[in-house]
Amino acid sequence: MPKRYTVKQGDCISSLAFEWGFLPDTVWNHADNTELRNTRQDFHILLPGDEVAAPDFELQKVPAATDERHSFIREKVEEVLRVAVHDAKDEPLANRKYTLVVDLVSSQGITSPDGIVELPIRPNAKIGKLMIGDPWEDEDYYEFDLQLGKLNPIDDVTGVQQRLRNLGFDCGAIDGIIGPRTRAAIANFQDYRGLNVTGELDSDTRAALSDDHLC
Amino acid sequence: MSMAESGHSVSRHLTNKLRVGPPREFICLIGGTSNAFNGWYAWASNGTDPAIAVAGPEPKSYDDIKYYVNFRLVGYDVDPLYPYDMMTHGWSTSAYKIIKAKGWDPVDVNSGASSTHDVYWANFIDSAAHLYARTGRVIAPMRPVEPRRGDIITFLVFFPPYESREKIDWDASPYNVIHKDKLEAAPYWDPVGLAPLPKPEDDNTHITLTEKNKRQDKARKERDQARTRDQLANSPLTEEDLNFYILMRTTSENRKTSIKRPHRNDAYRDYMVNKLLTAGGKDGLLYKTVFYRTNEQLLRYIKTGQIQDSYDEVHVQTMPEGRPPKKDIHGRPLHGVPAWFSIWDGQPNVDRKHIRICRFDFFGHSGFSSLLMDFGSENLKGEVPRAHLPLTANQLIEAFQDKVLTPDAHACLWGCHLGMDPPNGESFASKLADVFPQGVVAADSTTSFERIVDDETALPIPENGNWTYFAHGS
Numbered sequence: 001m002p003k004r005y006t007v008k009q010g011d012c013i014s015s016l017a018f019e020w021g022f023l024p025d026t027v028w029n030h031a032d033n034t035e036l037r038n039t040r041q042d043f044h045i046l047l048p049g050d051e052v053a054a055p056d057f058e059l060q061k062v063p064a065a066t067d068e069r070h071s072f073i074r075e076k077v078e079e080v081l082r083v084a085v086h087d088a089k090d091e092p093l094a095n096r097k098y099t100l101v102v103d104l105v106s107s108q109g110i111t112s113p114d115g116i117v118e119l120p121i122r123p124n125a126k127i128g129k130l131m132i133g134d135p136w137e138d139e140d141y142y143e144f145d146l147q148l149g150k151l152n153p154i155d156d157v158t159g160v161q162q163r164l165r166n167l168g169f170d171c172g173a174i175d176g177i178i179g180p181r182t183r184a185a186i187a188n189f190q191d192y193r194g195l196n197v198t199g200e201l202d203s204d205t206r207a208a209l210s211d212d213h214l215c
Numbered sequence: 216m217s218m219a220e221s222g223h224s225v226s227r228h229l230t231n232k233l234r235v236g237p238p239r240e241f242i243c244l245i246g247g248t249s250n251a252f253n254g255w256y257a258w259a260s261n262g263t264d265p266a267i268a269v270a271g272p273e274p275k276s277y278d279d280i281k282y283y284v285n286f287r288l289v290g291y292d293v294d295p296l297y298p299y300d301m302m303t304h305g306w307s308t309s310a311y312k313i314i315k316a317k318g319w320d321p322v323d324v325n326s327g328a329s330s331t332h333d334v335y336w337a338n339f340i341d342s343a344a345h346l347y348a349r350t351g352r353v354i355a356p357m358r359p360v361e362p363r364r365g366d367i368i369t370f371l372v373f374f375p376p377y378e379s380r381e382k383i384d385w386d387a388s389p390y391n392v393i394h395k396d397k398l399e400a401a402p403y404w405d406p407v408g409l410a411p412l413p414k415p416e417d418d419n420t421h422i423t424l425t426e427k428n429k430r431q432d433k434a435r436k437e438r439d440q441a442r443t444r445d446q447l448a449n450s451p452l453t454e455e456d457l458n459f460y461i462l463m464r465t466t467s468e469n470r471k472t473s474i475k476r477p478h479r480n481d482a483y484r485d486y487m488v489n490k491l492l493t494a495g496g497k498d499g500l501l502y503k504t505v506f507y508r509t510n511e512q513l514l515r516y517i518k519t520g521q522i523q524d525s526y527d528e529v530h531v532q533t534m535p536e537g538r539p540p541k542k543d544i545h546g547r548p549l550h551g552v553p554a555w556f557s558i559w560d561g562q563p564n565v566d567r568k569h570i571r572i573c574r575f576d577f578f579g580h581s582g583f584s585s586l587l588m589d590f591g592s593e594n595l596k597g598e599v600p601r602a603h604l605p606l607t608a609n610q611l612i613e614a615f616q617d618k619v620l621t622p623d624a625h626a627c628l629w630g631c632h633l634g635m636d637p638p639n640g641e642s643f644a645s646k647l648a649d650v651f652p653q654g655v656v657a658a659d660s661t662t663s664f665e666r667i668v669d670d671e672t673a674l675p676i677p678e679n680g681n682w683t684y685f686a687h688g689s
Contacts (some may be wrong), residue, residue: 012226012227014228015227042226044226044228044229079228080228081225082229082230082231083225083230083231083233084230084231084232085232085233086234086235088234088237088238088365089569090234121227125227127222130233144222145222146222146223146225147222147223147224147225148225148227149225149227150224150225151224151225151226151231152224162223162224165223166224166225166231166232166233166234167232167233167234168234168235168237183623184622184623184653185623187622187623188621188623190622191621212232214230214231215226215229215230
């Protein structure tokens with residue numbers, strides 16, 4: 001009988017599967033997760049409160065001779081972090097030195113011509129810090145504190161607020177409430193994208209936000 | 216669901232876009248201070264007609280000053296045909312003329328005590344600093360200032376009145392050597408006990424210490440009185456002298472937060488720059504203080520972000536996380552966590568296409584229909600203070616057009632009367648609300664800056680206690 005698990009902030013199928021010892025597809029495609037699959041388009045973006053069925057372990061029997069050495073290979077499960085970094089003019093920060101620290105492990109590299117930073121991470125990594133440029137030499141140095149796996153679906157207000165913040169439109173606390181600051185951020189985004197400036201979260205705004213944020 | 220998290224939430228595996236900014240600009244406009252020495256006046260009334268302002272009697276001598284700064288128009292039993300007779304009772308010639316022109320009987324006229332504007336020269340500067348430091352309690356619907364990393368805070372100071380006030384106050388200051396020999400300046404230049412006193416008489420070797428002190432005190436008093444008599448009798452009072460005595464009579468150095476008697480000839484300039492640039496001290500912000508000279512410069516900056524022609528001084532500071540110096544004095548890299556944006560195209564200009572204004576504050580003198588950038592700085596003694604450089608709502612509205620403001624921009628006007636409807640039109644704030652999407656807050660009464668003098672956190676408050684909100688398009 002599969003156990004039911006209630007999703008917390010920062011969980012996604014790949015992080016849960018990693019912690020439970022499964023492959024992500026095993027969990028996602030489990031028959032008891034059909035409703036979840038219908039609700040969420042992508043298993044990397046869940047909403048706290050979602051229910052996930054954790055499959056039961058199936059004991060696999062393997063014949064093995066005594067007095068011999070046997071090797072078993074476990075499929076490596078690795079996740080990737082992919083971030084496109086843009087400046088205030090929406091130009092990609094291309095070919096810039098970056099440092100990415102994820103769960104205290106530091107990596108250096110150069111951003112792609114599209115301003116993309118892409119690095120493999122552990123599926124259950126929680127926090128990161130991305131620094132673009134040299135803080136001592138570059139006048140345009142940027143840094144971002146990353147909360148990995150915490151992006152909520154766009155159809156939830158918190159997901160809208162998170163995307164607005166990522167795109168440089170501060171809406172205060174991510175609290176799921178469309179208050180004055182969130183409304184102002186929505187208005188600023190609408191103005192930035194050339195939409196009708198109403199401050200209201202309509203379907204066009206949501207679509208434009210999802211499009212601008214790339215997910 | 217409550218998730219008061221900081222930082223950027225991103226998904227694993229999918230591509231997430233992170234964008235910096237766009238930065239916003241907060242503009243705080245600070246009007247000029249008046250000439251507090253020349254602006255003494257009182258409100259006079261005959262009990263039926265609206266009150267009128269009448270100036271204090273222009274002082275000529277030391278004795279005149281106490282009437283000048285503390286005169287009160289009351290119904291004296293004097294012959295109205297002899298203004299000089301009235302002046303001895305605290306009337307000015309101009310007051311006499313005004314009263315006569317109004318057709319009032321001077322005997323029936325009454326008024327409150329005399330006063331002047333801006334005894335504390337930096338009341339507008341301090342108010343702005345308190346607001347942006349967020350130390351002052353903001354009464355709704357006034358809003359606190361909430362900049363975020365990368366934002367620009369620009370203080371635009373109309374400089375000529377401050378420049379002139381700095382000189383006038385320094386010329387009147389007891390720290391200025393030109394007043395060294397005046398009795399009131401003695402504590403600054405000749406601390407009691409250090410100056411040579413008359414020698415004691417030969418037979419005082421056996422007197423008690425108390426008696427000796429009494430004799431010394433008496434000698435000191437006689438010496439000072441002689442100096443004062445000589446000084447006042449022998450030298451005519453110049454403008455600097457008059458201002459010196461007014462300053463000493465109307466200010467105190469016991470009030471800790473105010474610079475009332477400047478120590479140096481450039482004390483005010485330094486004070487303004489330091490006070491404004493360090494306001495708030497929030498990381499990742501760019502602070503600019505711009506001393507400008509004409510309304511055209513101001514309006515051009517609002518409209519285009521460019522300061523052109525000759526501006527006096529521009530002071531720029533970023534807070535530690537903004538744009539720190541790259542190296543220390545030994546050439547070693549400085550530690551810091553800077554985050555800045557490439558869009559800022561140099562000092563002091565900004566690119567208005569990308570950096571829009573999200574908030575506009577005004578501190579200064581104002582009337583029903585205009586901001587008074589210069590109020591009373593050019594008055595003469597014996598004149599009622601008046602405005603010299605108004606800035607109208609229409610001028611500002613024209614400058615704020617064409618996508619200069621963010622969609623959530625609002626204005627907070629901290630000056631007097633700006634929310635009041637004049638007899639023949641709508642209020643300044645109401646007009647300005649046509650261009651500010653989130654409206655304008657202003658006072659529908661006079662505004663009191665008195666508390667600024669002694670309170671390091673205070674903000675001006677309307678005298679009727681309420682700020683009024685004017686919604687966009689109201």
